[in-house]
Amino acid sequence: MTFLAEFATRAQAVSGHDALDVEPDALLAAVRNLSDDDVVALFQDSAAVIGCAERLQVVAAAVITERSAAPHGGLAGKRGHRSPVTMIQDITGGSRADATRTVRVGSSLLDDVAAVEPRDLGAPGGPVPVVAPPPPWHAGLRAAMLDGTLTTAQHDAIRRGLGEPCDGDGAAAVWAIAAEQLMDEVHGMPVEELAKRARAVRDALDPAGAEERFARRFAARSWRMWTDADGVHHARIDFDDEMYAWVDSMISAALRPRRGGPRFVTDAERAEAEALTHDPRTNDQLTYDLMMDLLRAGALASAEDVFGVRQPGVRLIAVKDAVGPRDAFGRLLSVAHVEDGGAAMPGSVLDRTLCDTASVVVTVDSCGNPLDVGRERRLFTAKQRLALAARDGGCMAPRCDRPASYCEAHHIDHWGEDQGRTDIDRGILLCRFHHMQLHNAGWKITRDGQGPFILHPPGGGAPIVLRSKSPVKWAWDPPPDRSGWRAA
Known part of the structure; x- marks a missing residue:
């Protein structure tokens, strides 16, 4: 099926909803009168049309970017725009972030340059064919997006998450396999989770690169405070990976009852959870008060005083047999992952953690399952x-x-x-x-x-x-x- 035929089919499905044949100001009332199944079907049909339109926008953005290479003589410059991003933002009326993503996804299509026509280079034999470069490792991603198997957002999540292959023979082929595996998992997975999974795969394939990326984010850590013109005091924190995981664990421990924590708790814990659930403060206010209590108490308060039963902490998961040798600086060539959320931590953090805390070895079979403990206990240990x-x-x-x-x-x-x-x-x-x-x-x-x-x-x-x-x-x-x- 050609692209135009697909687009027409998707549009026809939307136009088949006769209830939409109303004036624009009556549209909401018309949809409210639909059954649940019809509303869901209408949304699915409209999402399919949007998917086709997004693919078309990405391809057009690729050509606009390609033709805007010269700052002033290119397409965007001739029309008074500083860059393809500002031009696309002006056309769509959307956010700069959306325009940037459209250009970014479109630009990735330009990596796969088609073969050009033979040119006469003065060789005795006449025109010399110019061979096209081999397809990039993400050619499969491109094909899946163009045929509608992947959305543009899913393509962007996998492409950005995996980054570029590390140096080494066969690395591009390994990245292509990783992309293929991630494409098999997109159904039923939020784009945010897909991006996180792609980053985890990248770090598993490239532990040395994970160490470098961690070091860059660690070097960018900062805390900045200022007072605006109205006298409101502000602060901004740029975390490194490890401390973000710690602070996130603290906040999660304090707000768990409001965020849907487990129900299997003691009577005292349940009473505390109900009190927090009915607390009139917002989650943001509770978080602020928690952080201020931590700063004020410092080392004087016990963990139980601040957090109660669920005390914060960061558990790291690493595959024991995959912990590799050390590099020239003595750092472990390995990657561990935070239990909650899966954020990658490089070998240096794992090494330090093993020095400070105990470890638990979980032995699994080929399917990831440990040995059972039988029926002696009602609840899992x-x-x-x-x-x-x-x-x-x-x-x-x-x-x-x-x-x-x-x-x-x-x-x-x-x-x-x-x-x-x-x-x-x-x-x-x-x-x-x-x-x-x-x-x-x-x-x-x-x-x-x-x-x-x-x-x-x-x-x-x-x-x-x-x-x-x-x-x-x-x-x-x-x-x-x-x-x-x-x-x-």
Whole structure:
């Protein structure tokens, strides 16, 4: 199907909604009268049209960028614009960020230059054909975006997240494989999570580069305070990766009841959670008061005084066998990942952490599952929850971004009626919302042996394969038939 034919088909689907044949000011009322199914179908059809239009915009932006290479003699300059970005922003009326992304995605299309016509270079044999350069490693991403398999936002998340291949023979091929694997995971994954996953893959493939990127962000750390013309005092912090993870852990520990933390707590903890839930302060105000309490108390306050039961901390997950040798500066050539969120930490941070704190070794099988502990316990143990966090990476429900510390361990075989065992391979992490939805709305999760967890919607809907969100899942789930790709 040609692009115009696809665009016409998508537009025809929208025009097929007869309820939209109204004056513009009556549009909202017309859509309000639609059934739930019709509203969802209308939104899906309109999203498909927008997807086609975005692809067309990206391609046009690529040509505008290409023709604007000369600052004053190029296309943008001739029309009075400083750059393609300002020209596109002026045309669309959108934000500079949106225009920048459009130009960025369009520019990535220009890396794959088509072969030019043969030219007569004065050689005895006549015209000499000029051979086109080999396709770039992200050619598959480009093709998927142009045929509509990927949205422009998904393309941008993977392309930016993976960055450029590191130096070394075969590195471009490895990056292409990584891009292919990420393209297989886009369905049901928010773009933000996709970008995070792409960065995690990049750091796993290039631990030396991860150390350099960490060092650049560490060097950019800063704290700036100022007072504006109205006398309001402001502060801005640019974090390094490690301290951001610590501060995020502090805030999460304090606000967990409001953010949907686990329900399985003691009576005292439940009372404290209810008090925080009904506190009239906003989350931003609570966060401010928390940080001020920390600064004022300093080393004088105990952790329990400030945080209660859920004390903050940052757990790092690393694949033991993947901890490599040291570089010329004595730094570990390895990458660890923060348990909540999966942010990468370089080998130097892992090395220092191992000196300061204890470590827990989680031994897994080829599917990422530790040995079971049988049916002696009703609830999963603390060590089992560590293993679930390493394997699942957070709530396994599609499109959910709740981290592991906010999740509850669900028995896919009910403890009572199914005589379910408290085994890792029969347990899965779910946030409070999705755990309650599972029990109260007729959803069910099954698993055949060591296969994937399958979510079954109520009423016989199409089953959904649940994918791990762990940043280290590549340790037990490499791309098939591509052994050795991680070592390249």
